[in-house]
Amino acid sequence: MKINKTTEALIEWYGMNKRDLPWRDVDDPYKVWISEIILQQTRVNQGISYYYRFIEAFPNVNSLAAATSDQVLKLWQGLGYYSRARNLHHAAKQIVASYGGVFPSTYDEIIKLKGIGQYTAAAIASISFNIAVPAVDGNIYRVLSRLFSIAEPIGTNTSYKLFFNRSLEIIDKSRPGIYNQALMELGALVCHPQMPACIDCPLQMHCSAYNDGTITLFPVKNAKVKVQERFFYYFIMIHGSKIGIRKRNENDIWKGLYEFPMIESSKADLHIDEAIRLFTHSVNIDEATIQYISDEYRHKLTHRLINARFIHLLLPIGWQCSIDGVIWINRNDLSNYALPRLIDRYVKESGFID
Ligand code: SF4
Known part of the structure; x- marks a missing residue:
């Protein structure tokens, strides 16, 4: 032919x-x-x-x-x-x-x-x-x-x-x-x-x-899609040797992966104290010690820029670990779960897990 x-x-x-x-x-x-x-x-x-x-x-x-x-x-x-x-x-x-x-x-x-x-x-x-x-x-x-x-x-x-x-x-x-x-x-x-x-x-x-x-x-391209900025506050709840994680079910990003419970703000200037207050109120925690607050981690996706902070909360010993959708695992088992790259990067860079 x-x-x-x-x-x-x-x-x-x-x-x-x-x-x-x-x-x-x-x-x-x-x-x-x-x-x-x-x-x-x-x-x-x-x-x-x-x-x-x-x-x-x-x-x-x-x-x-x-x-x-x-x-x-x-x-x-x-x-x-x-x-x-x-x-x-x-x-x-x-x-x-x-x-x-x-x-x-x-x-x-x-x-x-x-x-x-x-x-x-x-x-x-x-x-x-x-x-x-x-x-x-x-x-x-x-x-x-x-x-x-x-x-x-x-x-x-x-x-x-x-x-x-x-x-x-x-x-x-x-x-x-x-x-x-x-x-x-x-x-x-x-x-x-x-x-x-x-x-x-x-x-x-x-x-x-x-x-x-x-x-x-060439090639001729249409105007670029605007990048959306988002602000995530992850809470690493520590209870003895256990930590709380959840499976992400939202349909936007990372569906089916595991993450720390979090809140999202549409504003860049949400004060960290306010973020903590909103989160602890949403999960009914009255008493927790703030162990550590990370610097801001930035993570770029195709049409989104994620700005994330990780807040470590120590929960009191007698606290009942029950929050809807949260499972409690040994800290060292975290690497057995599929995590978004942002969280994987944080836990490794911060030394939270080896
Ligand atoms: S096809 Fe691409 S690489 Fe080949 S001559 Fe044309 S422009 Fe150059």
Whole structure:
């Protein structure tokens, strides 16, 4: 089958330059899926060790589906964007319930799985099932926008269709998985956001923006989303050798992870005494000794900046440890629970646990 010259140059370059990664040349849809989900929002170097650990703990859909959510989240700890882990777990159960544990083999079935969007469905369908469906993610938007001088702002439904159709025109229908991976790899290794290495690019002579000297104009982006600042006051309640923790159920961030009971303020200037008063009142504690108040810890998420303080409260010996939703654990067992990175960082840096 004859393929476009651009595609030919791209695939030839990929064959000689692709990185040696653990999920490379793997077509097991389960492994492709896990690698793609890990690599969303995570750098390749950081993702490799997580990939190995995940595949070792859960080598197939059935073992993932049979795990508890605490086991899955614990393995994910430190990677952030925990909805990815919750969705993986949910989708594994879907595959067991609806397909007897066999990964579905059509794009339309794959995209119905929880947490799988257009990009991931296309990656799995093309790499594992040889279906000619273009994958479009941040790297690919960048490469295609420059290659074809596409001025439509990226990340909208309209631009997705535009880029998808443009890619469909040049996809190698006999090797769609290789084609998609080659575009991703070119975006990661050569067509960088800043200072693309055009001199090393196999597509240079076909690249519209390069030939027009307009690379810096692409990709076109919409205005940035404003970062929201939030103020968290965590209370480490210490009762002898026990401390209180709770599972976070709020739908905004870190759902399913464990944290210290906390209050949140919308203001930067809530006085620490007032925060303590509000908290102790909310949990009916009349008597507690403030052992320590931390400096402010700042933690950046994509659209949020968390400012956190940790307040250690010593509870009296005879106090009944009963607060709704709080479990009391040995301090040294804290590391067995999946914690947000902010809390993990605090307890380690402060020496609260080893
Ligand atoms: S020539 Fe430069 S801008 Fe064009 S695709 Fe290659 S690296 Fe990107």
